[in-house]
Amino acid sequence: MAQPAGPAAAAGRKVRRPRRGYPLAPMWTSIEWLNSLLEPAGLSADEAEHALTHLGFPIESREERSGDDLLDVELTSNRGDCLCHLGLAREIAAGTARRLKRPYGKGFRTSPAAAASVAGVENLVPEGCPRFTARVIRGVRVGPSPKWLVQRLERIGQRSISNVVDVSNYVLAELGHPSHTFDLNTIAGRRLFVRSARPDEPFVALDGRKHALRPGELVVADADRAVSLAGIIGGLDTGVTASTTDILLEVATWDPVTIRRAARRLDIRTDASHRFERSVDARDLLMAQDRLCELIVEVAGGEVLAGTIEAGPALPPARVIDLRASRCWDLLGIEVAPEQMARLLGAVGVSAEVSGGGRSAVLRCTVPNHRARDLEREVDLIEEVARLNGFEKLREAPSIDIRLDFRHPEQWLARERVTEDVGSVLTGMGFFETVTFSFVTEAHAAAFLPPGLRAVKVDEARRKDAPYLRPSLVPSLLICRRANQDGRVAPGPDGVVRLFEFASIFAERDDGARHTRQTVEARRIGMLIDASDAQAGVRALRGAIDAAARAAGGPDVHVGAAPLEAAPPIFKPGRVSAVTIGGRACGFVGALGLGELAPWGLDAPVAVAEVDLDALISLYPPKARAHALPAFPAIERDISWVVDEPTPWAGLHAAVAGAKLDRCEAVQFVGVYRGKPLPPGRKSVTLRLRFRDAARTLRHEEVDPQMAAATAALKAAVGGELRI
Secondary structure, three states, X not given: OOOOOOOOOOOOOOOOOOOOOOOOOOOEEEHHHHHOOEEOOOOOHHHHHHHHHHOOOOEXXXXXXXXXXXXXXXXXXXXXXXXXXXXXXXXXXXXXXXXXXXXXXXXXXXXXXXXXXXXXXXXXXXXXXXXXXXXXXXXXXXXXXXXXHHHHHHHOOOOOOOHHHHHHHHHHHHHOOOOEEEEHHHOHHXXXXXXXXXXXXXXXXXXXXXXXXXXXXXXXXXXXXXXXXXXXEXXXXXXXXXXXXXXXXXXXXXXXXXXXXXHHHHOOOOHHHHHHOOOOOHHHHHHHHHHHHHHHHHHHOOEEEEOOEEEOOOOOOOOEEEEEHHXXXXXXXXXXXXXXXXXXXXXXXXXXXXXXXXXXOEEEEEOXXXXXXXXXXXXXXXXHXXXXXXXXXXXXXXXXXXXXXXXXXXXXXXXXXXXXXXXXXXXXXXXXEOOOOOEXXXXXXXXXXXOOEEOEEOOOHXXXXXXXXXXXXXXXXXXXXXHHHHOOOOOOOOOOOEEEEEEEEEEEEOOHXXXXXXXXXXXXEEEEEEOOOHHHHHHHHHHHHHHHHHXXXXXXXXXXXXXXXXXXXXXXXXXXXXXXXXXXXXXXXXXXXXXXXXXXXXXXXXXXXXXXXXXXXOOOOOOOOOOOXXXXXXXXXXXXXXXXXXXXXXXXXXXXXXXXXXXXXXXXXXXXXXXXXXXXXXXXXXXXXXXXXXXXXXXXXXXXXXXXXXXXXXXXXXXXXXXX
């Protein structure tokens, strides 16, 4: 963590596209360095490549540099222990019957003076910093590094900075433990505090870049300011320089999620953050401290003060897992002797004691600290046995017998077909399907929480910022719309973005202080559309809901609107209504203006809708009637009826349908007009009536009385007048 190490300017280095922020070089592994950690030495690049590949670590690339062979090893995120030469040497030793040699040399003497007498550390965030350790070294001479140190760093792609800083980078590549060296005399009060950053707290990194930090991002601070961005990069003002004589050496471990979140937001990627994001075990920190002190004294002189300054909660004991031989044999399909299992596991640091024999044997396995993250269960140890014994030894069965049971509930098929058909219809209408997180912030959840319900909060450390399960799909769609806005995603040909999603919503009934946890969970389809004109946006969503309902149930499904009794608090009065299918309320449709959308930072208003997916599934399969085509033409007549703004279309339709007009086969909505010469608060709704006689051609004079009856029915039912 001392300083982001840039690539060396060595000849033959492959050029790769740099990442944003600080470039991370490939994980180059030196064969010469590996040989220094193995007994007997003499490992060739071919042998190393073969061993690592067969152990599950394929080689991405290989090159020769300055008489040394370098391998770029591909690692999975759970094997952070192999992000160093010691970890890979341990694997190679297991795969080639070699012995692992610990990289300790001459050791070092300590001064009678105690480190705690000249410096101190206080850990205010133990949940984010499980362990913070510090040593004090006085009288160092900062200067150029010795040739062997420079060569090893340059071979793996790092440039030499100074002897003290180079040791920090060297131990990172050797043991996988990031560290940071402070100039002790620049620390105010000679006391460090591990804490959360303050709002907009300024921080100047080692490279001179300035950052404004946020609460939740961890810092190491002195009495005056933040002096290090925890687990990522040190501060400029307290870094080691040519005039430094006394140093405080930090080796710590940090919460991986906290480090990853801060590194991504600030666009800082360093070798230290890369390792902390994959977890560094707190129980091995003192080993790294000893190695650092040994090398610093060797290359820069000075004396190490006695004792280690430590801060953090008590360390957990080593994990112990029982491995049953019978379970291992059953899963692998081969019999590996229990003693052989113990030998294989011991090669990678897992201590195993065998009790019993044959299928009844049990191995009591103690997991080493460096594997604590990925060896958690019995099956993990079985996978290790298979890997170390050789996957090629597992037998392949010529066939696998699988019993098929097609007696699935009928609703499964209906759910799949409705989801597929409705998704196809919406996609054809220009909608894009989204897949969003189920978690939202408390404010976003409260905005869409209907009366009588309360949000469900999960107690999970990784969900500190958004710990609530969403009570509606709309806040997730708004977050997605904001992401598209920030990414300057081009909308469709008509300039409108349309989104939809099938997902679950969650809440629980609000029963006061009883908290009986009556959970409400439902599958919904949520929709969002840009709507500079609120009425136009809502009508577009109504059309999409109509199309979705017809896809699920057929052309005769009736979709209507009604007042929404329990509206989410975000909607203003009159801006949302209930969606009904077959007279049953099963969702809502409404409009949100810029004021309501301020928490999401959207630049334009939207219309949103949410419909219960089970209501659509209950309509399946679509019902259709086949009939002969009409033999005679129809007569269509329009009525433009002026009514008050609140009058719904359903009222006009019901009035005309209730008149039971002779030979009227359909009443359809055409459109709505607002504006001059109509006064404010009034609108003109156009209806289209279709008349037809099945036995002959209808005459206009026969339709005139029906139109008069229709206008009379409208007058009586909803008031208003005919627009001339």
